[in-house]
Amino acid sequence: MMNYRSLFLISAALLTGNLCPAQDIGPASVEDFRPSTLNQPGKQYPQVNSEGRVRASIPAPQALKVQLDIGGVKYDLQKDDQGVWTGDSNPQDEGFHYYQLVIDGAQVPDPGSMYFYGASRWGSGIEIPAKDQEFYALKRVPHGQVRENLYFSEITQSWRRCFVYTPPDYEKNTSARYPVLYLQHGMGEDETGWSVQGRANLILDNLIAEKKAVPMIIVMDRGYASRADRSSTPNPGRPQGGPGGISAFEEVLIKEIIPMIDATYRTLSDRSHRAMAGLSMGANQTIQITMNNLNLFSYIGGFSGTSNYPSSAEIDPVTFMNGKFSDGKALNEKINLFWLGLGTKEPDPFPGSVGAFRNMLEKTGVKYVYYESPGTAHEWLTWRRSLYRFAPLLFKK
Amino acid sequence: MMNYRSLFLISAALLTGNLCPAQDIGPASVEDFRPSTLNQPGKQYPQVNSEGRVRASIPAPQALKVQLDIGGVKYDLQKDDQGVWTGDSNPQDEGFHYYQLVIDGAQVPDPGSMYFYGASRWGSGIEIPAKDQEFYALKRVPHGQVRENLYFSEITQSWRRCFVYTPPDYEKNTSARYPVLYLQHGMGEDETGWSVQGRANLILDNLIAEKKAVPMIIVMDRGYASRADRSSTPNPGRPQGGPGGISAFEEVLIKEIIPMIDATYRTLSDRSHRAMAGLSMGANQTIQITMNNLNLFSYIGGFSGTSNYPSSAEIDPVTFMNGKFSDGKALNEKINLFWLGLGTKEPDPFPGSVGAFRNMLEKTGVKYVYYESPGTAHEWLTWRRSLYRFAPLLFKK
Numbered sequence: 001m002m003n004y005r006s007l008f009l010i011s012a013a014l015l016t017g018n019l020c021p022a023q024d025i026g027p028a029s030v031e032d033f034r035p036s037t038l039n040q041p042g043k044q045y046p047q048v049n050s051e052g053r054v055r056a057s058i059p060a061p062q063a064l065k066v067q068l069d070i071g072g073v074k075y076d077l078q079k080d081d082q083g084v085w086t087g088d089s090n091p092q093d094e095g096f097h098y099y100q101l102v103i104d105g106a107q108v109p110d111p112g113s114m115y116f117y118g119a120s121r122w123g124s125g126i127e128i129p130a131k132d133q134e135f136y137a138l139k140r141v142p143h144g145q146v147r148e149n150l151y152f153s154e155i156t157q158s159w160r161r162c163f164v165y166t167p168p169d170y171e172k173n174t175s176a177r178y179p180v181l182y183l184q185h186g187m188g189e190d191e192t193g194w195s196v197q198g199r200a201n202l203i204l205d206n207l208i209a210e211k212k213a214v215p216m217i218i219v220m221d222r223g224y225a226s227r228a229d230r231s232s233t234p235n236p237g238r239p240q241g242g243p244g245g246i247s248a249f250e251e252v253l254i255k256e257i258i259p260m261i262d263a264t265y266r267t268l269s270d271r272s273h274r275a276m277a278g279l280s281m282g283a284n285q286t287i288q289i290t291m292n293n294l295n296l297f298s299y300i301g302g303f304s305g306t307s308n309y310p311s312s313a314e315i316d317p318v319t320f321m322n323g324k325f326s327d328g329k330a331l332n333e334k335i336n337l338f339w340l341g342l343g344t345k346e347p348d349p350f351p352g353s354v355g356a357f358r359n360m361l362e363k364t365g366v367k368y369v370y371y372e373s374p375g376t377a378h379e380w381l382t383w384r385r386s387l388y389r390f391a392p393l394l395f396k397k
Numbered sequence: 398m399m400n401y402r403s404l405f406l407i408s409a410a411l412l413t414g415n416l417c418p419a420q421d422i423g424p425a426s427v428e429d430f431r432p433s434t435l436n437q438p439g440k441q442y443p444q445v446n447s448e449g450r451v452r453a454s455i456p457a458p459q460a461l462k463v464q465l466d467i468g469g470v471k472y473d474l475q476k477d478d479q480g481v482w483t484g485d486s487n488p489q490d491e492g493f494h495y496y497q498l499v500i501d502g503a504q505v506p507d508p509g510s511m512y513f514y515g516a517s518r519w520g521s522g523i524e525i526p527a528k529d530q531e532f533y534a535l536k537r538v539p540h541g542q543v544r545e546n547l548y549f550s551e552i553t554q555s556w557r558r559c560f561v562y563t564p565p566d567y568e569k570n571t572s573a574r575y576p577v578l579y580l581q582h583g584m585g586e587d588e589t590g591w592s593v594q595g596r597a598n599l600i601l602d603n604l605i606a607e608k609k610a611v612p613m614i615i616v617m618d619r620g621y622a623s624r625a626d627r628s629s630t631p632n633p634g635r636p637q638g639g640p641g642g643i644s645a646f647e648e649v650l651i652k653e654i655i656p657m658i659d660a661t662y663r664t665l666s667d668r669s670h671r672a673m674a675g676l677s678m679g680a681n682q683t684i685q686i687t688m689n690n691l692n693l694f695s696y697i698g699g700f701s702g703t704s705n706y707p708s709s710a711e712i713d714p715v716t717f718m719n720g721k722f723s724d725g726k727a728l729n730e731k732i733n734l735f736w737l738g739l740g741t742k743e744p745d746p747f748p749g750s751v752g753a754f755r756n757m758l759e760k761t762g763v764k765y766v767y768y769e770s771p772g773t774a775h776e777w778l779t780w781r782r783s784l785y786r787f788a789p790l791l792f793k794k
Contacts, residue, residue: 040519060503062461083502101505105480106457108498108505114519115512122437122511138547138556146545148592152537159535171661174571190438195545264568 029053029088036113036126038096043112045086052094052128056101056110057086063104070099070126093345094130095381096197098123116197120188125197130381135388136199141209142168146195151260155252157228160221162191162257164265165201167208167215177266179273179395180217182253183387184282186305191222197380203388213391219261223282225249246281250289258296272336275394277301279383284309291324298336299394303386304343304350304378308360312352315360328365336397338368341386343376350378369393426450426485433510433523435493440509442483449491449525453498453507454483460501467496467523490742491527492778493594495520513594517585522594527778532785533596538606539565540599543592548657552649554625557618559588559654561662562598564605564612574663576670576792577614579650580784581679583702588619594777600785610788616658620679622646643678647686655693669733672791674698676780681706688721695733696791700783701740701747701775705757709749712757725762733794735765736787740772740779747775766790 033047033055045057056068056075061083067074070089077087098118101110109115113124144167153160167178183200185193194200200218207213226245262269274297278286283305290297291307308315317326325331331338338361342354361368371389376382430444430452442454453465453472458480464471467486474484495515498507506512510521541564550557564575580597582590591597597615604610623642659666671694675683680702687694688704705712714723722728728735735758739751758765768786773779 042517058503058505060501063501063503064459064461066503100508103500103503103505104457104459104461106455106460106463106500106505108455108500108503108508109512111505111518111520115506120439121508123508140549143547148543150535150540 029055037129038114038125038127039112040114045112046110046124046126048126048128049088052091054089054092054097054099054126054128055086056089056112057084058101058103058111059084060103065102065104067102068099069102069107070097074102092126092128093376093379093381094128095376095379095384096125096127097379098125100124117190117192118188118197132385135206136203136384137206138202139206139209141205143205144168144170144201144208146201149260149264151256153225153252153256155227155248155256156225160225160252162219162221163195164220164261165195165204165218166265167217168205169215170217170266175266177268178215178217179268179275180219180261180265181299181391181394182219182221182257182274182276184221184223184276184278184285186278186280186282190224191220194218194220198384198387200387203384204391207388207391214395216391216395217261217265217267219257221253221257223249223278223285225252227251246285249285250292253289254293254296271296271298272397273395275299275301275337277303277339277387277390278305279303279386280305280378283307288321291321294334298334298397299339300335300337301339301341301386301390302354303341303383303390304346304354306340306354306357308357309353310349312349312356315356317360317364320360325360325364325366328361328367331364331366335366337393338366339371339390339393340368341371341373341382341389343373343378343382345375345377346382347378426452434526435511435522435524436509437511442509443496443507443521443523445523445525446485449488451486451489451494451496451523451525452483453486453509454481455498455500455508456481457500462499462501464499465496466499466504467494471499489523489525490773490776490778491525492773492776492781493522493524494776495522497521514587514589515585515594529782532603533600533781534603535599536603536606538602540602541565541567541605543598546657546661548653550622550649550653552624552645552653553622557622557649559616559618560592561617561658562592562601562615563662564614565602566612567614567663572663574665575612575614576665576672577616577658577662578696578788578791579616579618579654579671579673581618581620581673581675581682583675583677583679587621588617591615591617595781595784597784600781601788604785604788611792613788613792614658614662614664616654618650618654620646620675620682622649624648643682646682647689650686651690651693668693668695669794670792672696672698672734674700674736674784674787675702676700676783677702677775680704685718688718691731695731695794696736697732697734698736698738698783698787699751700738700780700787701743701751703737703751703754705754706750707746709746709753712753714757714761717757722757722761722763725758725764728761728763732763734790735763736768736790737765738768738770738779738783738786740770740774740776742772742774743779744775 030049033049036046047055066077066085075089077085079085110124115122116125147164149162225248227248276286276290283302284307287307290300373382373385427446430446433443444452463474463482472486474482476482507521512519513522544561546559622645624645673683673687680699681704684704687697770779770782
């Protein structure tokens with residue numbers, strides 16, 4: 001599980017057809033670069049052009065070599081007579097990408113960008129405008145809130161944090177109760193991912209304004225948890241424990257998070273009003289946890305991941321997950337929605353692994369919805385699009 | 398107003414008695430360094446020792462020169478045979494400090510730290526443990542929530558964001574109404590400052606748990622605002638407009654923010670239940686705005702700043718702010734609390750400026766509370782301590 005991200009980076013390099021450690025800029029870029037929408041206030045670089053190229057620029061007068069490192073490929077920047085290094089990447093896929101600069105061998109965030117937690121670090125991010133960006137844009141519609149909740153886990157003996165989206169009318173209809181979607185990030189990401197990179201709150205604000213989705217609460221927790229007796233890193237201060245084991249996450253979610261959410265928020269707490277979805281590692285966790293606890297969940301979403309990861313081998317439903325998928329008819333009566341999504345440019349092992357899982361569902365007759373995000377890899381635009389298509393199907397049975 | 402931060406940096410260098418551009422490490426450090434509590438998950442550097450020295454370390458095999466830049470002083474790091482550069486700062490004051498690394502002339506965030514908005518940029522921060530750190534520690538007490546609110550300002554024609562702290566019992570006592578403190582950041586900081594660097598939520602959680610402060614809502618908004626017709630930078634996407642003018646902030650606060658908060662939250666909306674406080678630029682704004690709107694506010698807090706900034710000249714109460722402070726007796730009947738705070742190590746012009754303001758208050762007989770934070774400069778520990786002492790005096794008349 002720990003190698004989702006490194007696998008992706010290697011595969012991304014393969015997909016771009018470039019195995020060289022440093023990359024020529026190639027044909028001249030179209031000169032319509034504009035500052036990235038994710039830049040720090042007032043910062044002019046990095047920039048993005050209409051081809052999806054990224055132009056990085058940084059003053060480093062005494063440096064010998066400066067590179068832009070994005071999508072597993074490094075691009076050499078060129079120094080001008082003011083000591084400013086500038087250079088362009090090849091065209092990137094639409095959507096959000098993590099990147100960094102390399103200055104004489106030092107891997108550092110770009111001081112021009114804002115910072116995001118992914119690839120197991122806080123670092124730079126850039127947004128290549130997507131043709132369908134309207135669905136996650138900040139619009140003049142009623143907006144919900146994103147709330148930081150701190151809580152102490154007895155199971156892990158540590159402070160944890162979750163972010164909770166409440167829909168726009170939550171503070172107005174003060175007696176209304178709402179269904180809940182538990183929405184999980186991927187390996188190397190954390191509880192900030194879905195509201196920051198994923199824009200889950202804006203996607204739901206827009207869907208609710210258009211009456212395409214019912215108002216719901218979304219809980220975005222931290223997908224890592226280890227029992228205290230197995231953990232060597234207590235965290236007495238802020239809840240900043242690093243990405244670590246996931247062995248106790250199911251127990252923490254079922255025994256601590258769900259009861260806390262149901263006690264704190266005005267939830268509808270029966271299984272017909274509780275969904276879980278996640279991306280990559282979070283998809284794997286979602287399928288494991290919901291299938292182990294069908295008394296608690298009736299809507300299931302797996303974005304770019306399934307519980308047979310990383311295997312692409314044919315699945316025997318009799319033995320897989322102790323036969324939990326073997327009786328399709330019974331599952332179809334119990335599960336309101338089983339939803340899977342994948343980007344068309346995802347690297348191995350995702351297409352094969354998700355494909356094998358789908359074959360298994362078809363073999364046993366489990367009904368499911370499948371979506372492919374065109375032109376996106378194992379990245380946030382795939383998952384924004386997945387949420388945008390998954391959320392309207394929730395809580396309508 | 399724009400030079401708060403640069404003034405501070407220059408003065409800090411003077412205070413440490415060092416005018417050289419690069420600093421010898423001096424006497425050997427005590428070897429009890431531990432990772433900073435503000436490090437990224439799993440990162441071993443930067444570290445802090447019992448003397449308050451900061452040890453930075455970064456691999457940069459091809460670099461010619463690497464420096465740690467903290468408190469306006471640069472410290473040369475030394476390279477080992479693995480290409481890793483390491484070095485220590487002089488002892489730093491207790492509390493939170495912004496810093497950066499300089500790699501062959503490139504000013505970049507430290508990839509080991511988490512990032513904070515201050516000094517007009519997202520960059521590295523480090524925490525020197527304070528002897529009194531218990532009051533802002535994350536403890537096993539009931540915790541409130543910090544909520545992100547997005548709203549469109551008609552005055553500025555832009556999206557804005559505020560963070561709102563709701564006290565621990567807000568979701569339980571669903572018919573209770575609460576007093577409100579509007580709490581402002583300083584120049585070069587933003588609406589994230591008070592809950593992240595300032596730990597306002599934890600300070601209030603602890604005070605409320607000990608029954609030292611009454612449960613209250615805290616609104617932490619963005620202290621910058623310019624009327625749309627004067628602004629050249631509309632922000633169609635995320636509310637990421639840079640620090641800019643402050644000319645319209647009073648109008649935005651009075652006409653848009655307060656009505657929005659009173660419409661969204663269960664507030665007590667009369668002047669006896671509304672306070673405003675701020676730090677540095679936010680203190681200046683607080684005094685201006687509350688004195689212009691005493692029909693709306695009855696509690697006033699100025700942390701490390703007053704409305705005569707940057708002047709240290711004697712104030713004539715007849716002419717200063719159109720004579721608003723000239724009738725001390727009338728003000729004492731109207732204002733429930735006028736509170737001022739300052740760190741004992743603050744650089745010019747703060748001691749002189751705040752001192753001249755205090756002299757003016759004493760001349761006209763305006764009652765006020767004054768607090769000095771021992772051993773701290775124009776930094777967050779001064780402001781955490783100020784909030785810790787200010788909040789218990791609120792809403793008790």
